[in-house]
Amino acid sequence: MLASQRHTYWLLIVPAVLLMLVFYIYPLIQVLWISVTEPYFGLQNYEALLSRPLLHRIWLTTLRICAITTIITVTLGYLVAYAMARVGERQRTTMMFCILLTFWLSVLIRAFAWVMLLRNGGLINSALMGLGIIDGDLPLLRNEFAVIVGMVHFMMPLAVLPIYSNMSGIDGRYVSAARGLGASPWEAFWHIHLPLSKPGLIAATILVFVFSLGFFITPAILGGGKVVMISEYIQVSFEETLRWGQATMLASSLLFAVLLTLALVARFVDLKKVFGAR
Amino acid sequence: MAETALASRPEPQSRASHSLSIRSLSKYYGSLAAVDDVSLEVRQGRFLTLLGPSGSGKTTILMATAGFVQPSAGEILLDDKPITNLPPDKRNFGMVFQGYALFPHMSVEDNIWFPLRVRGVSKSAAAKSVATSLELVQMAHLAKRLPTQLSGGQQQRVALARALVFQPDLLLLDEPLSALDKKLRADLQWELKSLHARLGTTFIYVTHDQEEALSMSDEIVILRDGKIEQQGDPVALYERPATRFVADFLGKSNFIRGQSAGGDAQGFRVKAGEVTLHQAGSQAADQPVLIALRPEKLSVTRARPDLPNAIPGRIAAFNYYGSTFHLQVETGALGDLIVTVPAWKCEIDPAIGNEVWLGWEPDASVVVRDN
Numbered sequence: 253m254l255a256s257q258r259h260t261y262w263l264l265i266v267p268a269v270l271l272m273l274v275f276y277i278y279p280l281i282q283v284l285w286i287s288v289t290e291p292y293f294g295l296q297n298y299e300a301l302l303s304r305p306l307l308h309r310i311w312l313t314t315l316r317i318c319a320i321t322t323i324i325t326v327t328l329g330y331l332v333a334y335a336m337a338r339v340g341e342r343q344r345t346t347m348m349f350c351i352l353l354t355f356w357l358s359v360l361i362r363a364f365a366w367v368m369l370l371r372n373g374g375l376i377n378s379a380l381m382g383l384g385i386i387d388g389d390l391p392l393l394r395n396e397f398a399v400i401v402g403m404v405h406f407m408m409p410l411a412v413l414p415i416y417s418n419m420s421g422i423d424g425r426y427v428s429a430a431r432g433l434g435a436s437p438w439e440a441f442w443h444i445h446l447p448l449s450k451p452g453l454i455a456a457t458i459l460v461f462v463f464s465l466g467f468f469i470t471p472a473i474l475g476g477g478k479v480v481m482i483s484e485y486i487q488v489s490f491e492e493t494l495r496w497g498q499a500t501m502l503a504s505s506l507l508f509a510v511l512l513t514l515a516l517v518a519r520f521v522d523l524k525k526v527f528g529a530r
Numbered sequence: 531m532a533e534t535a536l537a538s539r540p541e542p543q544s545r546a547s548h549s550l551s552i553r554s555l556s557k558y559y560g561s562l563a564a565v566d567d568v569s570l571e572v573r574q575g576r577f578l579t580l581l582g583p584s585g586s587g588k589t590t591i592l593m594a595t596a597g598f599v600q601p602s603a604g605e606i607l608l609d610d611k612p613i614t615n616l617p618p619d620k621r622n623f624g625m626v627f628q629g630y631a632l633f634p635h636m637s638v639e640d641n642i643w644f645p646l647r648v649r650g651v652s653k654s655a656a657a658k659s660v661a662t663s664l665e666l667v668q669m670a671h672l673a674k675r676l677p678t679q680l681s682g683g684q685q686q687r688v689a690l691a692r693a694l695v696f697q698p699d700l701l702l703l704d705e706p707l708s709a710l711d712k713k714l715r716a717d718l719q720w721e722l723k724s725l726h727a728r729l730g731t732t733f734i735y736v737t738h739d740q741e742e743a744l745s746m747s748d749e750i751v752i753l754r755d756g757k758i759e760q761q762g763d764p765v766a767l768y769e770r771p772a773t774r775f776v777a778d779f780l781g782k783s784n785f786i787r788g789q790s791a792g793g794d795a796q797g798f799r800v801k802a803g804e805v806t807l808h809q810a811g812s813q814a815a816d817q818p819v820l821i822a823l824r825p826e827k828l829s830v831t832r833a834r835p836d837l838p839n840a841i842p843g844r845i846a847a848f849n850y851y852g853s854t855f856h857l858q859v860e861t862g863a864l865g866d867l868i869v870t871v872p873a874w875k876c877e878i879d880p881a882i883g884n885e886v887w888l889g890w891e892p893d894a895s896v897v898v899r900d901n
Contacts, residue, residue, distance in 0.1 A: 429631035431618040432596055433645035434696065440619075443644070447635045 280507075283500045290497035297501035307502075314482045317396060317471070318464035321403040325460050328404070329411025330453065336412070337419040351409045359406060363473040366402045367393060370474070394476030402470040410463060411456040418452025455526045458517055462510050482506055547574040547730050548609050548699040550595065555604035557590050557756075564590040566756035567604070577726045577733045581743040582753035583779070589704060591753075592736045596702050597621050608699060619648075624693030624701045624731075629709060630685045632677035638688050639664070639673040645696040663691040666725070683714045690722075694729070703735045707742060719745045740780045744768060752776055773899045777822035784828075784867045786821040786895075790814065797892045805863040808838040810893035820900045825870040827894040830857065830878050835889035842887050843867070848880045855880050859888060 287297055301307055336347050354362070369375045370392035377389045392398060426448065430440035468483035475481070480488075482502055489499035517523065552570040556563060565587040572578045580588040593599040595606060597618035606614045613621055624645075632641050639660050646656040664670040667687035677685055686706055693701055706722075707715045723746045726733050737743055743750045744764045751761040752775075760772045771777035774785060788802035790813040797810040800819050813819060834840055843859040846866065855876055857869045867888060878886050 423629075423631065425627050425629065425631040426633055428598055428618075429625070429627055430633070430644070430648075432598070432623065432625040432627075432702075433648065433692065434619045434622070435644075435648040436619055439648050443648070444633055 283503050286496055287500035287504045290500065297497045298505070300498065301501065301505060310480055310482055310485050313396075313479065314465065317399055317403070317479070317481060318461055318467075321400050321407060321464050322457055322461045324400070325404050325407040325411045326415075326453065326456050329408055329456055329460075330415055330449075332408070332412050333416035333419050333452070336416050337422075351412050354405070354409055359469050360473075362406060363402055363470050366398065366405070366474055370398055370401070393474065394478045396475075396479050398474040398476075399471045399479050399481075402474040403464060403467060406467075406470060407460045407463060410459050414455040414459060415449065415452040418455070419449050422448045451521075451526045454517065454521050458514065458526070461513060465509055465513075466506055547732055549574040550700060550732065550734070551605075551607040551610070552591065552595070553605045553607070555591065555594060555606065556602050557587075557594060557599060558602045563756045565594070565601075568753075568756070568758055570751060570758070570761075572732060572734060574732055575730050577723070577735065577746055577748045579735045579737060579743040579747040579750045580753060581737060581740060581750050581780070582759075583738055585755075586753040587756035588736045588738075588753050590756075592702055592704055592734060595700075595734065596623055596625050622696070622699050624696070624698035626686075626689045626693050626701070626703045626706045628705045630677075630689040630706075632685055632688055632692070634677055636676075637673070638669060638675050638677065638680070641677065641688060642692045642695050645692065649696060659695055663695040666694065667691045682710050683718065686710065686718065690725070694731070698731065701731050701733045703733065705737055706735075708737070708739070715739075715742070722746055744780070750780075752779065770896055771822060771898055773901050774820060774822065775901055777896070777898050782825055782868065782870075783822040784825065785898075786823060786864055788819050788821065790817045790819045803863045805841060808892040809895060809897060810891075811897060813897065818900075820898050821895045822898045823867070823890065823895040825856070825868045827890055828867065828869045829889045830859075830869055830871050830876075831887045831889065832878055834887050837889035838892050839895075840887055840889040842885065845880060845882055845884045845886060847882065850880075857886075859886060861888065 372389040380386045427440045430444045471481040472484045486499050486502045489495045550572040555568045557565040582588045594601050642660045643656050669687050752759045760776045777783040788800035791799045791801050792815045798813050800807045841861050843861040846860045847858040849856040855871050855873050859867050
């Protein structure tokens with residue numbers, strides 16, 4: 253009976269697996285294939301990754317922005333999740349709604365909303381000038397600052413949700429016990445709560461960092477062509493300079509970067525535990 | 531078995547013992563009084579148990595003592611020093627939580643080191659105290675384990691060691707045995723009591739289990755709806771319950787309603803329906819009286835016993851518990867009475883429908899307040 257039941261479960265995932273094979277795995281193999289065959293067979297596209305300073309710069313910019321975005325997002329997300337795990341049921345529902353709300357807005361709309369706020373003569377600059385704090389427009393747009401602001405905003409739910417789901421499972425009695433045994437509020441947090449929330453923290457860090465690596469729309473709009481991240485350069489190579497070999501190579505290297513990140517993290521933590529498989 | 535294990539353990543360090551005063555303590559949640567004007571003295575070195583059903587306020591009193599609950603009114607003093615507004619970490623009380631709350635990411639020895647660690651003692655300097663505490667609860671061989679790798683009883687011991695390692699002024703225990711099975715619970719009752727005797731630390735113990743309260747405490751405080759119902763040593767409470775609630779909550783009781791009808795120096799008579807009973811003590815005539823009668827204080831015989839109180843009845847049901855029979859006897863006049871008799875010397879044939887006589891001495895029962 254058990255065996256036949258197991259077969260039924262496999263049948264349930266067949267459509268999804270087929271969909272992935274046809275529309276995801278096949279094109280992915282195509283990308284990898286083109287990256288070593290265009291314009292001719294070999295690793296010459298990957299050599300450019302080492303030899304061309306432009307590509308170095310783009311990769312460094314990407315990694316820097318991703319790292320800063322990840323640190324800010326996870327820190328803020330931790331604070332929000334901490335508050336959420338402690339407020340009453342009603343406030344929690346409201347907070348959860350507000351966090352999920354951002355998912356319903358297109359990333360394009362959100363990026364343009366930030367443009368409205370950050371541009372010269374935009375809400376922030378005119379407000380600061382109106383208050384007499386600044387004399388001229390602050391350069392808030394078309395730079396890394398703008399890109400990071402937009403990315404942090406987009407990534408927040410991805411940080412809050414795993415951290416919150418981990419924190420809500422931490423028995424409040426551990427911190428109480430620590431206090432009762434003589435720990436100050438800060439010591440109880442540092443020695444007990446923080447280590448216990450580590451799996452959520454790591455899951456959020458991986459999620460945000462990996463998502464950030466491939467970010468396209470937000471950097472393209474808020475960076476305004478001045479801050480070029482890897483995805484935007486891939487798009488340019490594909491559609492404007494028509495260098496498919498380079499585009500597919502960069503896309504593949506992005507994939508490798510993600511796998512490398514996971515491999516590095518896996519050396520230090522049990523990923524199965526982090527992602528709830530055990 | 532438990533006792534031989536105790537004898538081989540190291541001698542305890544002597545600890546200064548402290549007293550606790552709770553004065554007019556109240557805690558309101560909205561309009562609900564979880565604790566309602568409770569005053570309590572815990573003398574130094576005592577094992578005091580707060581006993582009551584859920585919602586009686588026992589845990590709230592303990593949590594206020596530990597500093598986790600801010601009282602709405604009243605004062606808590608340790609050796610006459612007010613501590614009501616001190617945060618938990620400034621009180622120096624050891625606490626064993628329900629479910630133990632062992633830190634899951636720390637080994638047994640790191641759990642026990644924790645209270646010393648936050649007091650600025652390095653791991654190497656704490657090693658001796660940690661080892662002594664572990665030996666005190668016979669857990670030295672499992673020092674490197676994680677809490678999840680321990681059984682319930684072992685976790686309980688680690689929680690005790692952790693709560694005692696820093697020589698706390700008081701030890702607070704919140705239903706520490708409730709998660710354990712019956713056999714283990716009985717063993718640990720011996721151990722806790724002997725630990726208390728050896729350490730001399732003042733223990734405040736919260737439970738809803740009357741057996742635990744009776745077996746370990748120097749003093750029991752019975753709580754009901756946020757108020758103290760009765761307090762005293764276990765024997766006094768069991769033998770002389772003041773109210774119906776206490777007689778029913780602490781052990782089991784049969785209750786007989788009647789009317790007092792005059793008496794003499796030996797006692798007075800109680801008319802219960804057509805039956806007249808003899809009750810020790812004194813009571814003005816023509817008062818309603820409620821008598822509580824412990825099931826084990828009734829005798830069951832085939833023939834009419836030579837006792838001041840005797841009534842015939844018929845066995846309606848019985849349960850066998852190995853050491854005892856519990857009989858439910860229909861008496862007609864006094865309703866159904868529950869009787870407990872030692873199974874090994876049961877004189878009657880405990881079969882449903884058999885006719886028996888119940889009897890008891892006038893001082894076997896007590897008059898209780900009906901509430």
